[in-house]
Amino acid sequence: VHPNVLEAAGYNPDRYMGFAFGMGIERIAMLKYGIDDLRSLFENDYRMLEQF
Structure with a gap:
């Protein structure tokens, strides 16, 4: 933890x-659904997100 914290x-x-x-x-969610890249969850790509 940073000393300032x-x-x-x-x-x-x-x-x-x-x-x-x-x-x-x-x-x-990555482990459960086999998602390789965490960034995929935050790109707001409807095609990817509609799978969940």
């Missing part, structure tokens, strides 16, 4: 460090 949250960035990770709904 830790500082804004009230933590001393010289003393603490962190990692941020997660499995968003887009990544789950």
